Amino acid sequence: MPSAISVITLLTDFGDRDYFVASMKGVILGINPQARIVDLSHAITPHQVEEAAYLIKASYQYFPDGTVHMAVVDPGVGSARRPLLVTTSRHFFLAPDNGLLSYIFQEETGIEVRQIENKQYRLDSEGATFDGRDLFAPAAAWLTKGQSPGSYGKLIRDYVKLPLAEPEWQGSALAGHIIYVDRFGNLISNLTPFHVKDVQGRTRRSDVSIRIGGVTIDGLLRNYSQGSADAPHALINSNGQVEVFIKEGSAAETLNISRGERITLA
Amino acid sequence: MPSAISVITLLTDFGDRDYFVASMKGVILGINPQARIVDLSHAITPHQVEEAAYLIKASYQYFPDGTVHMAVVDPGVGSARRPLLVTTSRHFFLAPDNGLLSYIFQEETGIEVRQIENKQYRLDSEGATFDGRDLFAPAAAWLTKGQSPGSYGKLIRDYVKLPLAEPEWQGSALAGHIIYVDRFGNLISNLTPFHVKDVQGRTRRSDVSIRIGGVTIDGLLRNYSQGSADAPHALINSNGQVEVFIKEGSAAETLNISRGERITLA
Amino acid sequence: MPSAISVITLLTDFGDRDYFVASMKGVILGINPQARIVDLSHAITPHQVEEAAYLIKASYQYFPDGTVHMAVVDPGVGSARRPLLVTTSRHFFLAPDNGLLSYIFQEETGIEVRQIENKQYRLDSEGATFDGRDLFAPAAAWLTKGQSPGSYGKLIRDYVKLPLAEPEWQGSALAGHIIYVDRFGNLISNLTPFHVKDVQGRTRRSDVSIRIGGVTIDGLLRNYSQGSADAPHALINSNGQVEVFIKEGSAAETLNISRGERITLA
The missing domain is CATH 2.40.30.90 (Bacterial fluorinating enzyme like)
Incomplete structure (x- = not known):
């Protein structure tokens, strides 16, 4: 997958009035000043994973090959829930393992799902409350710098899927x-x-x-x-x-x- | 007109919480990864063309030569209303033919107004409800790739102007x-x-x-x-x-x- | 300080629905089309300098070296209050002299504070009500083009600091x-x-x-x-x-x- 383009989309429930989103962008630009950052939405109802899952489904396919989609709606931040890196034939997705990527799992074939374990892609910080800035943002930025998905962590199969009721x-x-x-x-x-x-x-x-x-x-x-x-x-x-x-x-x-x-x- | 800079501004009534704006940006970056996209506003009161017309008037002149201004406040999306490409000595404007560009028509001289007809600049999609993504975004992006205004469609003269009451x-x-x-x-x-x-x-x-x-x-x-x-x-x-x-x-x-x-x- | 990266952050109380923020971005891109503009926040409660001061404190350090932070929460716009350019070992800050940068003054050492006086970095405009667009935006953009802080104006020592109560x-x-x-x-x-x-x-x-x-x-x-x-x-x-x-x-x-x-x- 070519990554010359380096588009990173951001989807969160952080809102647009605090320092959260800007901090993530600062971290990304510190690692890859050439990254093109696009806000998908930051107005997800707090903690509503289903809402975020639909927004990704409705928009991801319109982005160019190699785009990194980073989604952080994460009621379980800091707990044992795993951070994921998902690779499809065209895109990358980073999100907590809480079902946020359920539609991607449903629609895409040949996906690879990894648990992000490599501490080298993590920012040092004092607390354990802001994985968007300290874990997902640097992980996304390093992807656009050409780091291989395999270097992030081991493949897993037991990731969380939301029950997407069919008609x-x-x-x-x-x-x-x-x-x-x-x-x-x-x-x-x-x-x-x-x-x-x-x-x-x-x-x-x-x-x-x-x-x-x-x-x-x-x-x-x-x-x-x-x-x-x-x-x-x-x-x-x-x-x-x-x-x-x-x-x-x-x-x-x-x-x-x-x-x-x-x-x-x- | 030089187009090396490739700034595209977006003005809509789509709000910032859904997938609409991001989808348009994805389409633009897929065509021209170098485009610099600036949000003019997405908080226009739904369907209020006059409000959008004023926002363009108040800001367009501060953008560099060659900027493409794309404005989609479009109660008539999918109907027979025509999509327009307007060329002035410094800028391009794309908008539905509903009066949104009235102040541009009033303030600028030597403008050319075209109906966008060329299907090559259109995205294939299932519905007829999202011209922002399927028609205006690719049309704007192709302009920044150097496509000539003349290739978009024929010049027209009977475009809609809002009644802008003078004191x-x-x-x-x-x-x-x-x-x-x-x-x-x-x-x-x-x-x-x-x-x-x-x-x-x-x-x-x-x-x-x-x-x-x-x-x-x-x-x-x-x-x-x-x-x-x-x-x-x-x-x-x-x-x-x-x-x-x-x-x-x-x-x-x-x-x-x-x-x-x-x-x-x- | 290297300025090849050219990130400019914007922090205001202008909201995101009017033409204010886009006008500033247009001015910046007209001077430096390569500038990477990041919205810190535009949702500061109108005129609440303390709120803005905290947002800068909470995020500035996550941006790369050479970043220009521009903050305009400015109840005194157009009055005698001075516009400031502050240089630290890693960053630049531009803001009105109303205490907005108090945490920077507290946390950073070896700072230089200048009054922005050089009219060459100013935009001509009809009114005296929009220094964000007419004074701060061009001043920020010219910094990313390599203009030296010394060319902006004289060093001052009597800048305003908010009373930041310690526990x-x-x-x-x-x-x-x-x-x-x-x-x-x-x-x-x-x-x-x-x-x-x-x-x-x-x-x-x-x-x-x-x-x-x-x-x-x-x-x-x-x-x-x-x-x-x-x-x-x-x-x-x-x-x-x-x-x-x-x-x-x-x-x-x-x-x-x-x-x-x-x-x-x-």
């Missing part, structure tokens, strides 16, 4: 759930065009109806413009997932729905 | 309005030193008085320090516009004023 | 205070491992107890994982300071405590 048939309807609510209040589900076709095959109708929060939505639109402000609509979004929205409004607020809510396709 | 005389007073409220609650108007001189000429007084929200402010100060915390004051701000402020307080909150409010100079 | 003995207890509350609601004090040892020496006990907001906490933990969600705990944090936290909760909210609160060690 299930309930009669002739397929029941999924909302896996992410974005800033516009759009409701993103784990239903895909594949599931839509499946339902169409079973119902022998060319269209589908979506049921969520007591509301029924008929058919899928092509884009937000086709929707209206007075009722929820649905479409296949740009990541290939069924999404419920209200035009220039918030479906989450109007329907009073949050992550985890059931959504069915019939 | 109007009402007797011997000049009436403008508030065009932006900043994070400090400062009220920025469309009145300029030019208008102040005009009023001084007509009133034959060396000073002016400002009226807004039922309050009268006498004279213009030089800087915030000269103001006081117990009353609103006014000055010519660093962008050359009459601004109403309360020292270390919020004029917007105290006077209960938002964008669009009338302000008169007499 | 004080009250009987056999050492009383400090909370100097920062982070996004998680963790309470960071000005008590350090040095103070802990001091108290242990005086009490002849191997452990310590912490008292804050009417609550007593027994002993120091090693990391957040050892804490619990139902009571506050304390540890030495990654910056070497005694910190009070509630596991996966907010100590600030639960104890209803903010910056300035007393904390004692016994």
Whole structure:
């Protein structure tokens, strides 16, 4: 894998008002001044590993080959939970072993998962509370300097995976759930065009109806413009997932729905 | 126009907590790893094109020659509204054809406006809901790689311009309005030193008085320090516009004023 | 001091929704397109110099040699307060003369403090309200282009220092205070491992107890994982300071405590 480009993405629940994120960037630039650092997000709800897992899934594939994705949402910082280095055919991922990379494990093939053990890639510091700065940032930066994944630690197989529930048939309807609510209040589900076709095959109708929060939505639109402000609509979004929205409004607020809510396709 | 520098600015209403902005940056860096990406703002009130138009006006001229300004506040994404590439003597601008670039059209001369049609600069994707990532980001990145504006699409003349109301005389007073409220609650108007001189000429007084929200402010100060915390004051701000402020307080909150409010100079 | 790396950090109370930060970045990149700009934070509570002073203290040392730290929390912008350039053995600092760099003055030795007077490093602009863009940004950028500190202005000695209260003995207890509350609601004090040892020496006990907001906490933990969600705990944090936290909760909210609160060690 070429690493001339040296992009490092950062995903945390650290927020953007404290010194946390900048300290990590300082450490990275001290090791590799050429690294291109991109903030994925620092606004993950504190300790919400599932939310972070989805953000990585939704964006990692748009980054160039050799990108190092570093994700630190880590309620167990300083405890025995292991820090991981994951290698795929195109990218690197560094994260605590708490399920944060579950979608990567699900979507990518031929991955290698290592426990980061090499103390040479660690920063000396007084406390054990900031692995983002002291462990993950230098480990990420050294990767972009060409250190081999093998030098980080041994391969492991028993890493943590979140239970990523697949949609299930309930009669002739397929029941999924909302896996992410974005800033516009759009409701993103784990239903895909594949599931839509499946339902169409079973119902022998060319269209589908979506049921969520007591509301029924008929058919899928092509884009937000086709929707209206007075009722929820649905479409296949740009990541290939069924999404419920209200035009220039918030479906989450109007329907009073949050992550985890059931959504069915019939 | 030289493009060795390759600065790309991003202005959206996408917020900073989701995967939207990072996905666009990934696409840009995949095409041009040398691009310097600067966030102009991602905190535009959702769908508020006027707010975004002002932010571009207030900042674009401070960027180096060859900078590519990409602005995506786009309630009509996926609909028939056209994506634009605008070329001025110093900069490039990419935005949907919804008036977002109105101040550029007003302030710059010798501009060329093109409809982006060339599919080669587009990313393939499943949905039609994320032109920021799939259309504008690659189009911006290819510009910094030296692709000519002419290769993007045909020149057009019927692009959308917002109605940018000019201050109007009402007797011997000049009436403008508030065009932006900043994070400090400062009220920025469309009145300029030019208008102040005009009023001084007509009133034959060396000073002016400002009226807004039922309050009268006498004279213009030089800087915030000269103001006081117990009353609103006014000055010519660093962008050359009459601004109403309360020292270390919020004029917007105290006077209960938002964008669009009338302000008169007499 | 080598300046090949050209990292510039930005710390302001400008927020991230307006045009302020982007304008400064545009000015910097216009002077030095190679500068690596890192946002330290723009979410300082407006005009809170003490808060900004702590953020610099907590992060500056993690940046590479030659880094230029630019901090603009500046209630007195445009007034007679002086703009400063401070040189240490490793870094540069630019800030208004209002105490923002107090911790640097306290922690670093052999510093040189200059008043920025050279008009050549200033941008021409219409108002006197945006020194971040017109004075500090170009001054910072020219430093990374190799301009010597001596060319900025004369050395001064009467710069402003905030009163940084040291912990004080009250009987056999050492009383400090909370100097920062982070996004998680963790309470960071000005008590350090040095103070802990001091108290242990005086009490002849191997452990310590912490008292804050009417609550007593027994002993120091090693990391957040050892804490619990139902009571506050304390540890030495990654910056070497005694910190009070509630596991996966907010100590600030639960104890209803903010910056300035007393904390004692016994």
